Amino acid sequence: MKILIATGIFIPEVGGPATYANKIAKELLALGHQVQIITYSDKSEYEVDKKLPYSVFRIKRSNKLINYWNYFKTLKKVAKDTDVVYSFDHFSAGIPSALYSMIFKKDFYIRVGGDFIWERYLDFNEEDISLDDFYKKSLHLKSENKRFKIIKWVFSRTTGIIFTTKFQLSIFQQYYTLAAEKLFVINNPIDKDIQISRDNINKEIIFAGRFIRNNNLLNLIKAFKDITNHSYKLILIGEGPIKNKMQRLIKELDLTNRVSVESKLSREDLSTRMSNAYLAVWPSLTDISPNSMLEALSINVPVVSSVEIGFDWLKDKIETFDPRKVPEITQIINNLLDPENYNNYQKNINSINYKYSYNQAAKDTINILK
Numbered sequence: 001m002k003i004l005i006a007t008g009i010f011i012p013e014v015g016g017p018a019t020y021a022n023k024i025a026k027e028l029l030a031l032g033h034q035v036q037i038i039t040y041s042d043k044s045e046y047e048v049d050k051k052l053p054y055s056v057f058r059i060k061r062s063n064k065l066i067n068y069w070n071y072f073k074t075l076k077k078v079a080k081d082t083d084v085v086y087s088f089d090h091f092s093a094g095i096p097s098a099l100y101s102m103i104f105k106k107d108f109y110i111r112v113g114g115d116f117i118w119e120r121y122l123d124f125n126e127e128d129i130s131l132d133d134f135y136k137k138s139l140h141l142k143s144e145n146k147r148f149k150i151i152k153w154v155f156s157r158t159t160g161i162i163f164t165t166k167f168q169l170s171i172f173q174q175y176y177t178l179a180a181e182k183l184f185v186i187n188n189p190i191d192k193d194i195q196i197s198r199d200n201i202n203k204e205i206i207f208a209g210r211f212i213r214n215n216n217l218l219n220l221i222k223a224f225k226d227i228t229n230h231s232y233k234l235i236l237i238g239e240g241p242i243k244n245k246m247q248r249l250i251k252e253l254d255l256t257n258r259v260s261v262e263s264k265l266s267r268e269d270l271s272t273r274m275s276n277a278y279l280a281v282w283p284s285l286t287d288i289s290p291n292s293m294l295e296a297l298s299i300n301v302p303v304v305s306s307v308e309i310g311f312d313w314l315k316d317k318i319e320t321f322d323p324r325k326v327p328e329i330t331q332i333i334n335n336l337l338d339p340e341n342y343n344n345y346q347k348n349i350n351s352i353n354y355k356y357s358y359n360q361a362a363k364d365t366i367n368i369l370k
Helices: 016-030 047-051 064-078 094-104 116-124 131-136 145-156 166-175 217-224 243-252 267-275 291-298 326-336 339-350 358-369
Strands: 002-007 034-041 055-060 084-087 107-112 160-163 183-185 204-208 233-237 259-262 279-282 303-306 319-321
Touching (some): 016 034, 016 358, 084 094, 094 145, 116 131, 160 166, 160 358, 204 217, 217 233, 217 326, 243 259, 303 326, 326 339
Parallel strands (some): 034 055, 160 183, 279 303
């Protein structure tokens, strides 16, 4: 099968779709399929492109309308002989992909990771609102109606839509009025080559990810103000638009000796850093399918999380909190600073066995795309 993966970002840029596209493309190649990548980019070419086993077509970012037009024109050139267009984005890459597939009668699938209009709402409003409440309160029709209608049209042009959790599928099916027969779930995979021991556990409590509103890092910083044992440090690893806000809040709360903001790490360095952590925390307003959490669990790192995660199967196995209630976050962390509580929790974490691989995800993808 000849597959064109259409994405909004791609390596060396950082983000879930960028990482997933590269890894799943390699697995699809290993299964004997032909793969090409089309993506937006800040440059027309990167050094990494020369080392990849497939072609990458980069559309240099400009204003939005020019972006979409250039993406569409490139699709016309490179997608002629493809069997299917597989988009990892339902807006910036999804719009030109839907248009191309409609005009040229190509099979068109979308993998839905995040939620563009909800994340956009968070960026422009101070309200801390979960994904589910965003739709229940009809904010998609009030503040984001135009974009909602565009996405609904994109979905209407698809052959199939792939979600990462049943939680997300159910929300989208209800509010976008999607036909059940074209909806699928492929769970987020993890790297099976992660083999790291936890022989040197330190006193770091780590968050690793994008510094964006959805990840609720300001509330996490506030929660750390009342952590009783000051020998533990909160380490925030990543990059993003609210980084300056985070740093200002740390100073305002006089937490500079206890909370550290650090730049993103390579996958290998992050895995090593995480493996030695006392605890890892995901405080998001909603996290549909946090892959980094699965990877932490795969090396038995104790995790605590917002209750607003898409992993229903995991909620009764880990400690969760309401992400909007700072005292709840504080209480959960303080409780696990007690050695006896921590040791018992570590045993629970060790019993979680998540092994879904990129190879299996590629096989499941092909079964859907056929």
